Amino acid sequence: MENYVDFAVQKAVELLAIDSPTGYTAEAEEFVLREFRALGFAAERTAKGGILIDLGGENADDALLLEAHADTLGGMVAEIKGDGRLRIVNVGGMNANNAEAENCRVVTKFSGSYEGTLQLINASVHVNGDYASTKRSWDTVEVVLDEAVESADDVKALGISVGDFVCFEPRTRVTKSGYIKSRFLDDKLSVGILLGFAKYLHDEGKTPARRVYAHVTVYEEVGHGGSASVPAGVTEAISVDMGCVGAGLQCTERQVSICAKDSGGPYSYDVVKKLIAAAQKEGADYAVDIYPYYGSDVEATLRAGYDIRHGLIGAGVYASHGYERSHRDGVLNTLRVLRGYLF
CATH class of the missing domain: 2.40.30.40 (Peptidase M42, domain 2)
Structure with missing residues (x-):
């Protein structure tokens, strides 16, 4: 997955340059739509403004939905x-x-x-x-x-x-040492990661055993981004969002964080275990944490009434909702977990 880190970071940087506070996201939506289509995947804009992408795969009756968001504060x-x-x-x-x-x-x-x-x-x-x-x-x-x-x-x-x-102003910078600094890494860095994963699927000709969809939402920061547009057959949804870094937590900016519980309650025990197993299989540097003040797209999906299992992962991000910082290694480790979960 090392070959796809630079691509993921570059696409995140390009998206960070586009203003997209919740409610004003049309240009960011167009960017996401165009980038996934350029990789050869079917993508469409929902009525709400999110971008729904079909990443392919076989078993459509046990499909996985990956959720990230392009709206910001x-x-x-x-x-x-x-x-x-x-x-x-x-x-x-x-x-x-x-x-x-x-x-x-x-x-x-x-x-x-x-x-x-x-x-x-x-x-x-x-x-x-x-x-x-x-x-x-x-x-x-x-x-x-x-x-x-x-x-x-x-x-x-x-x-x-x-x-x-x-x-x-996002004030985006990528340092020689691999740190990524910007406002709004939450969650444009994860959109870049999903684009990097899509490029991996495209370049390697990979077809997952189960159908995989991605939904880049545009109302996550106000709580209802993932509350609609779940394709038929989806049984699990994983939010790819920022991993928390701070006092009392294990995760660093160079790791992928697997969330066991946040302010909305525990994530699916089965999904959390499978995410940990995927990290271990891929040799990803990971941490399991509890986030005290956090809510995700997949919780909005559950609250909307969808009968699915849910999980949450993301590259570690420090100073969330401020001038945020992550690292290329966090991107790499998140990509590794996604690959381990699906292959």
């Missing part, structure tokens, strides 16, 4: 203030502490986009004596537009209005 304009600044609300779990001082783009509905920065209100340390002690929340930060605006009317004249999306 972001913001939305909630108020145009009298001084020309913007109050925004978060889309998904974007945190004001992590978003402060980040460059952003305000995407209007009809007149293009405008650059700005999310700043603390009264952000100059030499002026604001309460700078350090001010609690960061969406009520204490604002978007400062890089336009000559001094009033709400000036902003409205640009075509900016309430409900416009605010997209944050």
Whole structure:
């Protein structure tokens, strides 16, 4: 699988360059659709906007669904203030502490986009004596537009209005030592991994013994990405999402994480065991962990009423929902688990 790591990382980098906060994902959808079709796989856009891909395989009555998501955190304009600044609300779990001082783009509905920065209100340390002690929340930060605006009317004249999306700069970097740093590795890195796995199937002429589908969803960050579009015959669904790295957990950024339980409860015992067995068979460096504050696409699938077994794996990602970091080795180990699970 080593031959497919660079491809997976490159496709993730390309996708990271496309703004796609939940609800504003059309361009990212088109990218995913085009890339899977370029590898020779049938892919279609669902009514909801997700991309459903048929990766082939024999037994369609015991099919596997792999789920990842292309939507990310972001913001939305909630108020145009009298001084020309913007109050925004978060889309998904974007945190004001992590978003402060980040460059952003305000995407209007009809007149293009405008650059700005999310700043603390009264952000100059030499002026604001309460700078350090001010609690960061969406009520204490604002978007400062890089336009000559001094009033709400000036902003409205640009075509900016309430409900416009605010997209944050990902600042993607891949270091010589193999680390991948960016906002929104959750979960665009996993979309890259699924593309890498699809290229492996294509290049090696591999046909799994069971039918395999992939669903790249676009509403995961608000909780209902995987709640629809499960093909007939699917008996198991595995979410390929970020693996948690942090205090009290075993996983590192260079490993693949296998989740035994998250905030939604335990994952299928049988699937977890099979994922561990796949990692061991492939010699993948893995860790089994419990995530305290996490929910996944496959849990949305179960809550929608589908009768399936479920699992969750992903390359280890540090600083989740902030400026995230993973490693090429985490990508490799995730690819190994996918191969071991299917072959």
